[in-house]
Amino acid sequence: MTVPQHRTRPVRHGRRFDLRATAMFFGLLATALIAGGFAVRALSGVVERRPVWAVVLLCLVCAALPLHRRRRRRLSAARIARRATEALEQATTTALDALDEPRPAPVAPAPVPGQRRERAAGPVIGAPAVPDYGALDPEEFEKAIAALCERDGCTRVEVVGGAGDLGADVVALSPDGRRVVVQCKRYGDDHKVGSQDLQRFGGTCFTVHEADVAVVVTTSDFTQPALEYAAQCGIVCVDREALLAWSDGLTPRPWAVTAGEAGA
Incomplete structure (x- = not known):
């Protein structure tokens, strides 16, 4: 008796889930939505006051869309998150290097003409110089x-x-x-x-x-x-x-x- 063989479905290997990249993507998306909301609100005010400008702006946007579609390419959220992380690490390294650098010694002020330095035997340390x-x-x-x-x-x-x-x-x-x-x-x-x-x-x-x-x-x-x-x-x-x-x-x-x- 022949036993029928069952085909196994090929396992598709997708990209691994990256929590940091996903969080960065949604953060950027939320920022873009907020900025878009403010832009829409500002544009609505402009439309009410200057409808002619709104028509001109709409024509420019419609003309630019075909050109933008031709040159548009998909951006990877993981790539954006990776670049942002690298920039943050570089900024942190620069800040730590700046903190580790030795501070220059304070420069003593130049003596004022017509004055002499306070004598070492003076009773008060740091008192103003006595005039010459x-x-x-x-x-x-x-x-x-x-x-x-x-x-x-x-x-x-x-x-x-x-x-x-x-x-x-x-x-x-x-x-x-x-x-x-x-x-x-x-x-x-x-x-x-x-x-x-x-x-x-x-x-x-x-x-x-x-x-x-x-x-x-x-x-x-x-x-x-x-x-x-x-x-x-x-x-x-x-x-x-x-x-x-x-x-x-x-x-x-x-x-x-x-x-x-x-x-x-």
Whole structure:
């Protein structure tokens, strides 16, 4: 007896199901649908306002469809998903490489002309640089001394120097209420303040300006006779080194110094 043979249907090998590609395809499809909806909504508004433009646009679309059909080719969703994944991986690699690159060291700011660096012995780290008083003109020097007085608690600080000032360049009230009268001598290193300068100031600081504290500040130094006269009259002398120490906060304020000690 002959047993009939049953033909087996050939197994068709299709493409494997790719979850990532399918999700990417539906995501792109949803985006296209949303964009199409907005486009249709915008076109409907244009049709209502400009019907002639709508007719022209429709004619252009009808003319372009045959050309598009000839050149159209099928796009694979898996290919689109693969390209998008490769682009994402490349962007991630670039970002990680950028994070791994060493950052350049911060560049120190260039020094400002007319200023010197803060001394290492200064009491406050990171404090602003002290001006180079020798590089200032007389008017700028007076303003710098007035700023020091104001910084250290003086009130009613005024720069009164000029023609007819009778020796007073800066006047102020100390924190304890005393009247401070300052004469500023912006001299060079080779020009010391002499006794005649002190005598002229001593003749007006107490009688004319009614100073409780009389101070002479210079970018240079004082002669010995000038220091002796200042000690006799009660005038506080502040030479270059004492001025820098005052600026750095390393010495008592001139109105807190006994006359003659500041420049000694």
